[in-house]
Amino acid sequence: MILADLIRDAESESDVFRLLTAFVEALRYADRLGMLPQFLTTLPLKGVVDLESRFGRLVVELGTGAADGGGASQVAKEAREIFGTALHRLRALPPGGEADSRLLPDTDREEAGAASEWEQGPPPGVRLH
Numbered sequence: 001m002i003l004a005d006l007i008r009d010a011e012s013e014s015d016v017f018r019l020l021t022a023f024v025e026a027l028r029y030a031d032r033l034g035m036l037p038q039f040l041t042t043l044p045l046k047g048v049v050d051l052e053s054r055f056g057r058l059v060v061e062l063g064t065g066a067a068d069g070g071g072a073s074q075v076a077k078e079a080r081e082i083f084g085t086a087l088h089r090l091r092a093l094p095p096g097g098e099a100d101s102r103l104l105p106d107t108d109r110e111e112a113g114a115a116s117e118w119e120q121g122p123p124p125g126v127r128l129h
Helices: 003-008 013-030 048-064 071-092
Strands: none
Touching (some): 003 013, 013 071
16 A cells, blocks of 8 residues: 555544655655755654645646756655645545544654654555655
């Protein structure tokens, strides 16, 4: 099952944001040359408004060709798909529940001083195509 499928099947807002955080952590790990835009790799994700902003910027950059150029462009297209899927899922979930505030706790493990779970790459079974 690919990440977009996991997001589509997420049962809560916090599950969606956990998956998105794992995706951004993987992007940060893979972007050793710093070719991806900073708005794409910044953590923590700060809720739906932040996600909408990042998605909008991706759409604009891909539409203007600013993200053209090999691997970075492919990653930006994948991020657009993942972020768009997440926004769609978040809108489909009923309001309330465990993440009612639409804000997440600080999930930036690097800033907290703890090692990222994805330092050695994504876990088995998660494909970032």
